[in-house]
Amino acid sequence: MVVIMIRKMLYPLLCAALMIVSVVSTKAQRLVPRQKGLELSVHVPLLKEQPLISQDNFGASLSFSRNLKRGRYTYLSAVYNQQSLEYRSYQVPLRDYLLQMGYAHPLLSDKGKNIFLYLGASALVGYEQLNRGDALLPDGATLLDRSGLVYGAGIQTSVECFLLDRLILSSKVQAHYLFNSDVYRLRPMLSLGLRYQL
Numbered sequence: 001m002v003v004i005m006i007r008k009m010l011y012p013l014l015c016a017a018l019m020i021v022s023v024v025s026t027k028a029q030r031l032v033p034r035q036k037g038l039e040l041s042v043h044v045p046l047l048k049e050q051p052l053i054s055q056d057n058f059g060a061s062l063s064f065s066r067n068l069k070r071g072r073y074t075y076l077s078a079v080y081n082q083q084s085l086e087y088r089s090y091q092v093p094l095r096d097y098l099l100q101m102g103y104a105h106p107l108l109s110d111k112g113k114n115i116f117l118y119l120g121a122s123a124l125v126g127y128e129q130l131n132r133g134d135a136l137l138p139d140g141a142t143l144l145d146r147s148g149l150v151y152g153a154g155i156q157t158s159v160e161c162f163l164l165d166r167l168i169l170s171s172k173v174q175a176h177y178l179f180n181s182d183v184y185r186l187r188p189m190l191s192l193g194l195r196y197q198l
Helices: 002-025
Strands: 036-045 058-067 073-087 090-109 115-130 148-162 167-178 186-197
Touching: 036 073, 036 167, 058 186, 073 115, 090 148, 115 167
Parallel strands: none
Antiparallel strands: 036 058, 036 186, 058 073, 073 090, 090 115, 115 148, 148 167, 167 186
16 A cells, blocks of 8 residues: 555656756757856955854855857956954954956866866956045044055856756855055955856
């Protein structure tokens, strides 16, 4: 009796699984040249002597990408970064508003073109705001570092995996170098994003 019930439940489950596999496995062309994508990413900075996940240290970016030939792509991103810098018992907020333009080149992929390893480079320009633009701290000390325009370059490696034909999950290790930052110039981070191919 138990075997009959299992068979009755197993048949509809197998039919549903076959339908899902047939829908998912019918692959449209991937990485078509001139195809555009929209990606939303979140990231955390890698800071010395601070936990990886912190309430005050995070960032997000919205990217527009365009595929080139052979799996390469260019991208334009609006990036927001927020960090807290310790000064005695006070946390000094640091915020970056950046525009990033870059290029990503595939290094490796599997035979089915489902998972890719990319290496990328980018140029950055934007505004860095320290302590909400206020030079005075609560204890009366004056910040010598100032808010202002910043520019720089970035490098990244990413692993990108097709979840569906138009949906890509990407995990990245990035490093931004801001040449004229008053605080610190090298800013490594980890990010996780979802890109939808339009």
